[in-house]
Amino acid sequence: MTVPELACSASPVTESDADVVLLAARPEDSGIALLAPDEYAWVAPLLGTLAATGATDELTRIPARGDGPAVVAVVGLGVRTDAAGLRFAAGSALRQLAGTGSVAIAIPVADAAEAEAALEGAALGAYAFTEYRAEAKSPVAVVTLHTDLDQVRVDRVRAIATAVARTKDLVNTPPADLSPERLAELAVAAADAAGLSSRVWDEAALEAGGFGGILAVGRGSSRGPRLVRLEYAPDGASVHVALVGKGITFDSGGLSLKPMASMVGMKSDMAGAAAVLSAIVALAELDVPIRVTGWLCLAENLPSGTAVRPNDVLRIHGGTTVEVLNTDAEGRLVLADGLAAASAEHPDAIVDVATLTGAQVVALGSRMAGLMGEDALVARTRAAADAVDESVWPMPLPGDLKSLLTSDVADLSNTKLGMTVPGMLLAGVFLREFVGKRADSADRIPWAHLDIAGPSYNSAGAWGFTGSGGTGVAVRTLVRLGEDLAAG
Missing domain, CATH: 3.40.220.10 (Leucine Aminopeptidase, subunit E, domain 1)
Known part of the structure; x- marks a missing residue:
């Protein structure tokens, strides 16, 4: 770094x-x-x-x-x-x-x-x-x-800059050198250094735990998938937030293969998981009084004789079944497992971060992330992003879109084929189905979803403090949001 x-x-x-x-x-x-x-x-x-x-x-x-x-x-x-x-x-x-x-x-x-x-x-x-x-x-x-100012928090600046640099390093690393297993090892090492607890699920543990989405997406690669759980739990913390990150270390599209040009840059498809890792480490280094669990959903999406097929049905953690119609809509499958697992612990809020859809880039361009979810948490997340000057824009999650996710054989399909759909919004509607209920009521856990497909990687000219390659977007927003939630 x-x-x-x-x-x-x-x-x-x-x-x-x-x-x-x-x-x-x-x-x-x-x-x-x-x-x-x-x-x-x-x-x-x-x-x-x-x-x-x-x-x-x-x-x-x-x-x-x-x-x-x-x-x-x-x-x-x-x-x-x-x-x-x-x-x-x-x-x-x-x-x-x-x-x-x-x-x-x-x-x-x-x-x-x-x-x-x-x-x-x-x-x-x-x-x-x-x-x-x-x-x-x-x-x-x-x-x-x-x-001559004497209250400048240099240590805070250093921790945040280090967190962003770590994210950039991970995103910029060639995919041959950053398998799901290797990313999990790096995450655990960073967590250990910051005093965090960690747990890693390998293929056998994923199978035993019923994490069908992560397993299916990683099935086409010889380098198996991983799920990493990190936890920062300082004494006296009264608020618990879960951060869930998409970590596709390379995305070929699977059997629904991407065009050649669209595959370039897909080493950055793990930027959400990298941002979650770096944010939770920074919050720990800054001694922010908030409990944070981080879920890194890691897999490599490749085509092979063992790859998941269109029409396969997966059982996500918690039991919901999903028919795969497009293997290139894989990020939502690994996140579904992560959201379901995070929900089972009944946190006060869940935020997921993902390079999820090309539709985000079409709608908002390469410098502005899409933000969806429960209104109050969306507002706080946007305020956090505004405070650190990261560009996000709230987008709706229309209830009628859920009907597009019907399947003949499963509870849901992972997308809709054969018609033009608002892809960023449809992906958000899909993810919402895996956000669980509060421990003490039938209300859904407050949840926000950041689609960072465009701003996670800069393939254009440098500008401001942003050079080419990984940008580290969302790290500073997540840290600021954690500080805000800790303050009540």
């Missing part, structure tokens, strides 16, 4: 020995405004000469004066000068400053929230996945924010 050393310093930035001093600028009607300590006022008249505009993702490098750092860099803030704007700008700058050893951030911050956002963006932007490259620029190794 590439996370820079992070620190705050009350000393003047002119005393820094960093390689680069980072300032910021924003556009104004009269030109461009520099946001910097008075000692760097000399930079302002140079910006116009260098055609800087202060636009987002713009980075202007200027040779420094005197005995200080060799370079001054000015990053554009665009029109956003709040905490989210600082997070984006600092991340953009650190991403573009790869190859630099150390950076001193001298952008003025108004309060601890802005300071933490700037540090977090810098840490997120200073990520690189270089394990499979012969040559690559090293990310920035040391980041110091110069501020």
Whole structure:
């Protein structure tokens, strides 16, 4: 994991020995405004000469004066000068400053929230996945924010940045090197290091436990499926939330084979499970007073003589039967097992995270996740996402869609063939059937579903603190939601 050393310093930035001093600028009607300590006022008249505009993702490098750092860099803030704007700008700058050893951030911050956002963006932007490259620029190794604020939670920023980096590393790892068994081993190792308890179901245990969805999806691969349960249970926690993650380590579509181009990038189909793992570890490291159970539903979806077939009927954990009509609608099958198992423990809330449908990308694009579920929990999840500037959009779960999931031989089918359907919503309606009841009433356990198919992986140009490859989306939202639920 590439996370820079992070620190705050009350000393003047002119005393820094960093390689680069980072300032910021924003556009104004009269030109461009520099946001910097008075000692760097000399930079302002140079910006116009260098055609800087202060636009987002713009980075202007200027040779420094005197005995200080060799370079001054000015990053554009665009029109956003709040905490989210600082997070984006600092991340953009650190991403573009790869190859630099150390950076001193001298952008003025108004309060601890802005300071933490700037540090977090810098840490997120200073990520690189270089394990499979012969040559690559090293990310920035040391980041110091110069501020006299004394309540900046640097440890919190470090824990969250590490969690996101872990998720990115897992998503970026080639599928040949990340089987379900290997991902389970890595999850248990991370859990052990954070003081979490863990349990792993292999094929025999899955069979004995009646986890028909995970078993069926993994049946086509020579590398068997796994279910991992993690638990963080601090003393005194009064709220219990279950997190369920889809972990398809590679998705070929199974016998309902994907087109060649659609198979590229399917190493990222385990991003939901990676996000759940990283979020629960971060919550433990931050000592958030909430009980969290994490369920990682892991399988590799490949075609073979043993693969699940269309028209096969599966028995999901808890007894519901599902007829498979499309083996490429596999994520909902493994999640069904996870949701049913999580429900059996009667948590106060369940949130699942999954790269579930191509329809999510059609509806909301590659930067915004779909959010569905029970209204109150959806609202809290959206508020958590907004607070950390992750884009989600609430979507409906129309009751009439359930009729599209009828089967001639089973309780449900896993999709509807032969007609155009709202695929993201239909998948959500399917998942809702596996969310159980509260322990003390007939009401369904509050549940929210995040479809991150688009924003989990960036195959386009870099932007802000987001480079190419895995994005680590949903980790920061889940951590913030856990903190919110713990606070009541």
